[in-house]
Amino acid sequence: DQQVKQNSPSLSVQEGRISILNCDYTNSMFDYFLWYKKYPAEGPTFLISISSIKDKNEDGRFTVFLNKSAKHLSLHIVPSQPGDSAVYFCAASVRGTSYGKLTFGQGTILTVHP
Amino acid sequence: EPEVTQTPSHQVTQMGQEVILRCVPISNHLYFYWYRQILGQKVEFLVSFYNNEISEKSEIFDDQFSVERPDGSNFTLKIRSTKLEDSAMYFCASSEWTGAYGYTFGSGTRLTVV
Numbered sequence: 001d002q003q004v005k006q007n008s009p010s011l012s013v014q015e016g017r018i019s020i021l022n023c024d025y026t027n028s029m030f031d032y033f034l035w036y037k038k039y040p041a042e043g044p045t046f047l048i049s050i051s052s053i054k055d056k057n058e059d060g061r062f063t064v065f066l067n068k069s070a071k072h073l074s075l076h077i078v079p080s081q082p083g084d085s086a087v088y089f090c091a092a093s094v095r096g097t098s099y100g101k102l103t104f105g106q107g108t109i110l111t112v113h114p
Numbered sequence: 115e116p117e118v119t120q121t122p123s124h125q126v127t128q129m130g131q132e133v134i135l136r137c138v139p140i141s142n143h144l145y146f147y148w149y150r151q152i153l154g155q156k157v158e159f160l161v162s163f164y165n166n167e168i169s170e171k172s173e174i175f176d177d178q179f180s181v182e183r184p185d186g187s188n189f190t191l192k193i194r195s196t197k198l199e200d201s202a203m204y205f206c207a208s209s210e211w212t213g214a215y216g217y218t219f220g221s222g223t224r225l226t227v228v
Binding site: 036041042044045046089102105106107 | 118145162172207
């Protein structure tokens with residue numbers, strides 16, 4: 001099941017710079033997309049989401065961009081901080097027909113160096 | 115901030131034994147979920163539960179698995195006869211409504227089947 005893919009297993013960024021994490025999906029029924037952050041020994045923590053009717057959503061240092069025609073979304077973190085180092089998961093859902101089931105990507109390990 | 119609590123944090127069991135993983139969702143949440151993550155793989159949906167019944171389940175959730183909300187506060191996942199391949203992190207989550215943006219995950223139970 002490769003409906004949601006994060007092709008970069010890892011990303012290394014200098015503190016203060018921009019981190020860009022990418023995610024592709026194949027299921028055109030997905031209408032809601034989320035980014036989760038996960039530290040070791042903890043559950044995923046919700047970061048930011050976007051509905052398919054929008055192409056951008058911002059929350060502080062985090063911005064998610066959605067390109068529906070390309071079936072691609074990205075998470076921008078500006079400026080990156082060492083505390084942002086974690087695994088980032090992209091997830092998608094079909095809100096209209098599903099009871100909240102999320103389909104996750106494989107995750108990208110972000111390391112922010114001081 | 116309200117939390118989803120999972121116990122135990124780590125469970126080791128012999129192959130063929132039954133295990134029960136326990137979760138206390140956030141008190142005003144109505145939708146409950148189990149996900150699992152096999153080491154190095156994606157977080158995968160197992161089951162969603164609403165109004166005291168299963169609302170959706172994945173093909174992973176076969177007859178060996180069952181869920182229950184026995185007393186209005188706990189939400190349990192039972193694996194009847196564990197297999198080696200059931201070794202994974204199991205995450206419970208709850209949400210106030212469907213749509214996934216209200217999702218809160220617990221810290222997980224690491225199940226090791228030996």
